[in-house]
Amino acid sequence: MKYALVTGGSRGIGRAVCLRLAAMGYPVLINYHTNREAAEQTKLLVEAQGAAATLLPFDVANGEESDHALTSWQENHPDDTVAVLVNNAGIRQDSVMVFMKNEQWHSVVDTALNGFFYITRRLLKDMLTGRWGRIITVASLSGLKGLPGQVNYSAAKAALIGASKALAQEIGARRVTVNVVAPGFIETDMVKNLDEKSLKSMIPAGRFGKAEEVADLVGFLASEQAAYITGEVISINGGLYT
Ligand code: NAP
Numbered sequence: 001m002k003y004a005l006v007t008g009g010s011r012g013i014g015r016a017v018c019l020r021l022a023a024m025g026y027p028v029l030i031n032y033h034t035n036r037e038a039a040e041q042t043k044l045l046v047e048a049q050g051a052a053a054t055l056l057p058f059d060v061a062n063g064e065e066s067d068h069a070l071t072s073w074q075e076n077h078p079d080d081t082v083a084v085l086v087n088n089a090g091i092r093q094d095s096v097m098v099f100m101k102n103e104q105w106h107s108v109v110d111t112a113l114n115g116f117f118y119i120t121r122r123l124l125k126d127m128l129t130g131r132w133g134r135i136i137t138v139a140s141l142s143g144l145k146g147l148p149g150q151v152n153y154s155a156a157k158a159a160l161i162g163a164s165k166a167l168a169q170e171i172g173a174r175r176v177t178v179n180v181v182a183p184g185f186i187e188t189d190m191v192k193n194l195d196e197k198s199l200k201s202m203i204p205a206g207r208f209g210k211a212e213e214v215a216d217l218v219g220f221l222a223s224e225q226a227a228y229i230t231g232e233v234i235s236i237n238g239g240l241y242t
Pocket residue numbers: 007008009010011012013014031032033034035036038058059060061088089090091111138139140141182183184185186187188189190191
């Protein structure tokens with residue numbers, strides 16, 4: 001069986017992606033960090049669509065923990081592979097740089113960038129051997145434009161773009177595509193403390209995006225129809241930045 005793994009699948013964009021990939025017929029591995037209740041809810045929603053869902057909690061920022069969780073899963077599923085990987089887990093720890101603490105820098109970079117490295121490296125071999133795979137990473141408008149107060153987040157997201165472009169070229173011949181989606185403001189827990197009213201006025205579409213809209217884009221990149229798209233960064237931001 002070919003599975004899809006979504007990191008940070010318990011809430012927000014990750015949850016919507018789990019549901020989208022389940023609708024495409026994938027059994028879904030739902031990774032999360034601490035919020036078991038939300039992850040259980042995602043699992044129920046996936047199962048309500050008639051698809052299989054498994055919770056796979058681990059901290060993507062911790063290489064050993066990630067390896068251990070994925071190795072255990074693979075040992076228990078010798079005939080199964082993860083064919084679609086969505087690197088979605090991410091956090092914000094905003095501060096202007098002059099006051100940014102080491103911990104704020106490291107936690108954001110470790111979660112987004114090191115998480116991408118640990119999980120993608122671990123799952124790549126099977127995709128290359130199977131000569132089919134989809135690696136889709138959720139970056140951000142911050143990684144393209146840079147946003148003040150988010151030097152850490154912007155750096156991590158920009159690095160994901162560079163890493164994905166390089167990897168796409170390494171493995172393109174094996175029918176494994178590597179792409180990035182770069183959302184603007186999307187209605188999730190991550191942005192709930194932002195001033196939506198004033199930010200909305202800067203967005204040509206006049207609203208924040210929905211997690212389901214990002215999930216539809218991820219679903220397309222995961223599909224067979226997207227086989228010739230690789231090394232791309234696709235913005236989904238209501239026209240905020242092009
Ligand atoms: P969210 O609602 O805050 O959800 C974050 C998800 O990441 C949760 O499932 C969380 O798990 C998981 N996570 C955080 N740290 C983790 C770790 N160390 N290990 C494993 N999982 C971890 O955020 P969201 O808005 O859906 O964001 C999803 C992605 O989109 C992030 O990469 C974010 O940077 C990106 N993004 C979001 C927006 C936006 O406007 N919302 C815009 C651009 C990009 P728990 O539930 O266990 O905490």
